[in-house]
């Protein structure tokens with residue numbers, strides 16, 4: 001069983017979501033205050049790119065909301081999560097940055 005909150009987040013973000021088929025983790029950095037995850041497949045971006053063509057902004061809202069809700073549930077503080085690059089924009093990866101903004 002994971003011992004720390006950071007280990008819980010890492011296990012969920014890099015392994016569980018992979019098992020669910022939501023994305024493949026390419027890079028993961030997380031220190032409990034901020035983090036970044038880069039994925040090289042997104043089950044949300046690929047169908048939009050295939051059916052509607054290249055988008056002018058990121059489309060993986062589901063993942064942004066999931067990361068934010070997961071972090072806020074584990075840490076009991078508010079988190080800011082943004083998708084800064086998206087496969088649906090024609091990028092090679094989707095990239096998400098997250099940071100704790102404190103509070104409760």
Ligand SMILES: [Zn+2]
Pocket residue numbers: 042045058059060083085086087088094095
């Ligand atoms: Zn995306």
